[in-house]
Structure formats: C-alpha cells, structure tokens
Amino acid sequence: KLGNETLKAELGRAAWKVLHTTMARFPDKPTQDESDALKSYVYLFARLYPCGECAEHFQQILKKYPPQTGSRSSAAAWACFVHNVVNESKGKPLFDCANIGDFYDCGCADEEKEEMS
Ligand code: FAD
DSSP states (O other): OOHHHHHHHHHHHHHHHHHHHHHHTSSSSHHHHHHHHHHHHHHHHHHOSSHHHHHHHHHHHHHHHHHHHHSHHHHHHHHHHHHHHHHHHOOOOOGOOOOOOOOHHHHHHHHHHHHHH
C-alpha cells in the first residue's frame, strides 16, 4: 500500500509539472486553433490519466471548472486553481497562484532567439 501511494505521488508530481509548464509556455495571444488544442489536451489528459481514481476525480473537477485557454495567464491561473482543488481534497496546503510567475521554467531555449543566433 505504501509503495502504491509513493508511486501515485511521484506520478502526480511529474504530471502536474508537465501541465503547469505547458501553461507557462502557452502563447499570450493564442490562435483559436491553439486554444482548441490546449482544451482538447486537458480533457484527454484528464481522461487518460493513468491513476483511475484520480482521472475520475479530475474529470468531475473539469465539469465544474472547464479549462480556460484564451491566454497564457488564464490557462496558468486555471491550472493552478484546479491543482488547488485537488490539494484541498487531500488536505494539503494551497499554493499561492499569484506567485506562479516564473515558477515553471522548463529551461527550454527561446526558440525564436535560437533561430536568429
Ligand atoms: P503535488 O500536489 O504533486 O505538487 C507538486 C508541486 O507543485 C508542489 O511541491 C508545489 O511546488 C507545486 N504546487 C502545489 N500546488 C500547486 C498549484 N495549485 N499550482 C501550481 N503548482 C503547485 N492523488 C490522490 O491521492 N487522489 C487524487 O484523486 C488525485 N488526483 C490527481 C489528479 C491529477 C490530474 C493529478 C496530476 C494528480 C492527482 N493526484 C491525486 C496526485 C496528487 O495531486 C499529488 O501529485 C501527489 O499527492 C503528490 O503531492 P505533493 O504534495 O508531492 O505535491
């Protein structure tokens, strides 16, 4: 049981990192296609999330709080909010979403600048 919980938590940390970093890299002014793609990604992420009970729980959260994909800041704020909903359900402290700014830096080179240099 302890092993399972450890693995579930490890998966959760990795998954949240990918989700928040995706939001941090999302365009400020996305095209309709980019917004639609992020929305589909979130719904499929929720549906296919490998921990079944978590997937079930997260899909219920999405029904109440649909993904906001109109801009980077709204997407990042939304992801922070729903992560806090999960934190709260597990009795964990809430993250201050006002401080999310540069917290999720992927260390990726800025592709446009890279092309120029
Ligand atoms: P995590 O919650 O994994 O967070 C990792 C790090 O992210 C934190 O250390 C902090 O630096 C940062 N962080 C914390 N809160 C936020 C926030 N609101 N916004 C941005 N960054 C933040 N576990 C269950 O037991 N039951 C479930 O139903 C369940 N559902 C899940 C659903 C999804 C979609 C995901 C991705 C995970 C789910 N998990 C669930 C796993 C759970 O959320 C945690 O990942 C796991 O318990 C490990 O928690 P942690 O305390 O190490 O930090």
